[in-house]
Amino acid sequence: MANEKKVQQNTILxxxxxxxxxPATISRALNNHPHVKEKTKSDVxxxxxxxxxxRNNMASGLRSNKTYTVGLIxxxxxxxxxxxxxxxxxxxxxKHGYNLIICQSNDSVTMEKELxxxxxxxxxxxxxxxxxxxxxxFSHFDKLLENGTPVYFYDRVPLHDLGxxxxxxxxxxxxxxxxSHLIETGCRKIAHISGPLxxxxxxxxxxxxxxxxxxxxxxxxxxxxxxxELTQNNAREAMRKLFEGDIVPDGIFTDNDSSAIAAxxxxxxxxxxxxxxxxxxxxxxxxxxxxxxxSITTVEQFPxxxxxxxVEVLIDSLKNPNEITKTAPIIIPIQLIRxxxx
Amino acid sequence: MANEKKVQQNTILxxxxxxxxxPATISRALNNHPHVKEKTKSDVxxxxxxxxxxRNNMASGLRSNKTYTVGLIxxxxxxxxxxxxxxxxxxxxxKHGYNLIICQSNDSVTMEKELxxxxxxxxxxxxxxxxxxxxxxFSHFDKLLENGTPVYFYDRVPLHDLGxxxxxxxxxxxxxxxxSHLIETGCRKIAHISGPLxxxxxxxxxxxxxxxxxxxxxxxxxxxxxxxELTQNNAREAMRKLFEGDIVPDGIFTDNDSSAIAAxxxxxxxxxxxxxxxxxxxxxxxxxxxxxxxSITTVEQFPxxxxxxxVEVLIDSLKNPNEITKTAPIIIPIQLIRxxxx
DNA sequence: ATTATTTATGAAAACGTTTTCATATAATTA
DNA sequence: TAATTATATGAAAACGTTTTCATAAATAAT
Numbered sequence: 071m072a073n074e075k076k077v078q079q080n081t082i083l084x085x086x087x088x089x090x091x092x093p094a095t096i097s098r099a100l101n102n103h104p105h106v107k108e109k110t111k112s113d114v115x116x117x118x119x120x121x122x123x124x125r126n127n128m129a130s131g132l133r134s135n136k137t138y139t140v141g142l143i144x145x146x147x148x149x150x151x152x153x154x155x156x157x158x159x160x161x162x163x164x165k166h167g168y169n170l171i172i173c174q175s176n177d178s179v180t181m182e183k184e185l186x187x188x189x190x191x192x193x194x195x196x197x198x199x200x201x202x203x204x205x206x207x208f209s210h211f212d213k214l215l216e217n218g219t220p221v222y223f224y225d226r227v228p229l230h231d232l233g234x235x236x237x238x239x240x241x242x243x244x245x246x247x248x249x250s251h252l253i254e255t256g257c258r259k260i261a262h263i264s265g266p267l268x269x270x271x272x273x274x275x276x277x278x279x280x281x282x283x284x285x286x287x288x289x290x291x292x293x294x295x296x297x298x299e300l301t302q303n304n305a306r307e308a309m310r311k312l313f314e315g316d317i318v319p320d321g322i323f324t325d326n327d328s329s330a331i332a333a334x335x336x337x338x339x340x341x342x343x344x345x346x347x348x349x350x351x352x353x354x355x356x357x358x359x360x361x362x363x364x365s366i367t368t369v370e371q372f373p374x375x376x377x378x379x380x381v382e383v384l385i386d387s388l389k390n391p392n393e394i395t396k397t398a399p400i401i402i403p404i405q406l407i408r409x410x411x412x
Numbered sequence: 413m414a415n416e417k418k419v420q421q422n423t424i425l426x427x428x429x430x431x432x433x434x435p436a437t438i439s440r441a442l443n444n445h446p447h448v449k450e451k452t453k454s455d456v457x458x459x460x461x462x463x464x465x466x467r468n469n470m471a472s473g474l475r476s477n478k479t480y481t482v483g484l485i486x487x488x489x490x491x492x493x494x495x496x497x498x499x500x501x502x503x504x505x506x507k508h509g510y511n512l513i514i515c516q517s518n519d520s521v522t523m524e525k526e527l528x529x530x531x532x533x534x535x536x537x538x539x540x541x542x543x544x545x546x547x548x549x550f551s552h553f554d555k556l557l558e559n560g561t562p563v564y565f566y567d568r569v570p571l572h573d574l575g576x577x578x579x580x581x582x583x584x585x586x587x588x589x590x591x592s593h594l595i596e597t598g599c600r601k602i603a604h605i606s607g608p609l610x611x612x613x614x615x616x617x618x619x620x621x622x623x624x625x626x627x628x629x630x631x632x633x634x635x636x637x638x639x640x641e642l643t644q645n646n647a648r649e650a651m652r653k654l655f656e657g658d659i660v661p662d663g664i665f666t667d668n669d670s671s672a673i674a675a676x677x678x679x680x681x682x683x684x685x686x687x688x689x690x691x692x693x694x695x696x697x698x699x700x701x702x703x704x705x706x707s708i709t710t711v712e713q714f715p716x717x718x719x720x721x722x723v724e725v726l727i728d729s730l731k732n733p734n735e736i737t738k739t740a741p742i743i744i745p746i747q748l749i750r751x752x753x754x
Numbered sequence: 755a756t757t758a759t760t761t762a763t764g765a766a767a768a769c770g771t772t773t774t775c776a777t778a779t780a781a782t783t784a
Numbered sequence: 785t786a787a788t789t790a791t792a793t794g795a796a797a798a799c800g801t802t803t804t805c806a807t808a809a810a811t812a813a814t
Contacts, residue, residue, distance in 0.1 A: 128769085
């Protein structure tokens with residue numbers, strides 16, 4: 071295909087010539103400018119269709135300084151939560167005529183920085199980011215903010231104010247409810263498998279855990295709180311440690327569902343009966359939690375609500391660029407989904 | 413944030429002025445052009461960093477007619493197979509300095525057409541597409557091809573030649589192996605839950621199914637082959653029909669894993685023992701198939717191999733745009749993963 | 755020392771739009 | 785009818801690069 075003769079693309083000048091009009095009028099007609107005759111508009115549209123004209127976004131964006139493109143940086147699109155958020159955002163933006171460039175950081179800070187630079191180079195009209203679990207320095211976003219490009223952080227958000235809009239889940243409440251539920255179903259010896267404390271997510275879920283424990287006057291055993299990357303291997307390792315001691319837990323709250331699944335599988339392997347001997351609560355309502363046997367109690371985060379809210383505030387501030395849009399963090403409520411594991 | 417004073421971005425002219433050089437030299441230095449002195453290059457790079465300069469991709473792309481951007485259209489990023497392919501492609505392209513714009517068609521033909529137009533407007537250097545199950549008219553890709561933009565179809569590909577490169581799984585062999593496996597484990601009454609015949613995927617998997625049956629001289633019951641959208645509901649509906657008759661199947665081959673899961677759950681609900689009473693084979697090796705009890709035998713498609721191959725041929729043809737790159741369809745091998753359901 | 759070649763730089767055009775400013779025509783008002 | 789206003793269009797500049805062409809400076813060849 072590459073060696074076939076390339077067909078010259080028609081530009082606005084070709085339409086202008088065909089209709090004996092100036093390029094300015096063509097541009098205005100195509101952009102539905104009020105000061106152009108209806109007859110002219112329809113003529114232009116007809117001719118554009120006939121010539122197979124398609125606007126060159128680079129030329130347009132260069133001149134008008136608007137790209138109608140939003141950048142998105144996400145750790146991994148294959149994570150169920152993010153896939154859902156992205157889908158909602160993309161469909162929402164599409165309705166408003168905006169496109170989305172989706173990038174994955176693979177949870178690497180270096181990659182996140184690089185992608186931010188690239189998206190700035192592309193002059194996206196706005197940037198949405200779910201940061202790496204290890205991002206503590208957010209200065210790579212400064213360039214965008216200085217430039218007046220709105221930035222939206224969701225899920226994994228900066229711990230201090232940057233002048234960006236923040237949309238996050240109610241992680242404290244999630245941790246609190248998950249733990250309270252374990253306590254209410256009879257657990258007294260509860261372990262917590264959590265993620266790195268560099269992330270707001272795990273800080274808050276852990277605080278919720280501790281709050282629930284204290285409120286029910288159950289002593290918190292520091293050795294039973296694990297802050298580590300939430301991989302299946304790490305979860306198994308934690309389980310091994312927990313169950314090699316004299317006193318073993320009767321309840322486990324994990325900060326994601328992969329860990330909950332790993333914990334459940336480990337428990338089954340060592341002959342425990344879940345939920346009789348051990349109860350487990352995960353986080354995120356990953357589709358796997360409802361399929362595994364026993365199904366796992368987890369915390370629903372409503373990713374579609376994240377997406378909807380992001381589109382709402384983003385479109386609002388793109389449509390009214392001069393308004394003061396500094397808002398307090400937006401919190402998306404969570405809900406405990408009770409299943410067979412508790 | 414939007415109302416803060418916008419900082420004027422530095423351009424190539426600012427660097428030129430600061431160094432008392434012409435913009436042409438700056439451009440050449442930044443692009444590592446051979447005809448520029450080493451000293452000048454390093455001066456320019458230093459000054460660019462100092463001024464926080466970042467190339468404007470629109471200006472650059474407009475002039476040079478290269479965007480270093482590849483478009484991707486996919487039915488849904490949340491499908492495990494596609495998520496894996498995308499991740500591999502993105503990481504691969506990134507290494508070569510290319511960016512990826514990921515778009516979802518939501519399996520809507522209209523959306524697919526619209527996205528194709530938009531990506532053309534953005535003048536992507538290449539387009540990768542996994543089409544809708546219902547795409548039979550591929551003329552919306554013509555524009556790109558006429559323009560000399562290479563197009564790559566993977567997984568769901570056109571049935572006739574378009575002048576684009578095709579990368580697909582060995583669906584015939586997948587269907588054949590899955591069915592043979594059922595037969596070899598003792599099944600004689602085998603049903604097939606397949607997708608719409610508008611897609612090459614299901615045509616080929618079905619052919620593989622029939623071939624295996626015929627080869628083992630097992631009569632094919634047309635009523636036991638379902639061609640419908642592969643939703644969980646449709647799968648349950650098919651199961652209901654299959655098990656309301658006098659003769660019921662002892663083996664089921666479904667063309668995706670969601671259907672296999674639905675079939676398994678239905679079987680459990682009506683009191684069947686899988687794999688004793690009924691054996692089930694799915695397709696795609698979705699993570700859920702290894703978690704469910706019993707785990708489901710399925711066909712691994714090696715999405716990462718798809719991604720790698722696509723990047724390979726794509727980069728090759730972008731680097732040598734004038735070579736004849738017309739290739740025969742590239743077939744990615746599959747592998748049967750045996751699990752507890754058979 | 756002169757000419758030819760290589761190396762490094764600059765001036766200016768070009769990419770395809772949008773937008774400002776000016777102006778011609780049509781419609782309205784005095 | 786003349787003056788004013790509203791409507792519709794065009795000319796030309798602008799956006800920030802890259803690239804062609806020309807040329808100056810440095811080096812090599814005669």
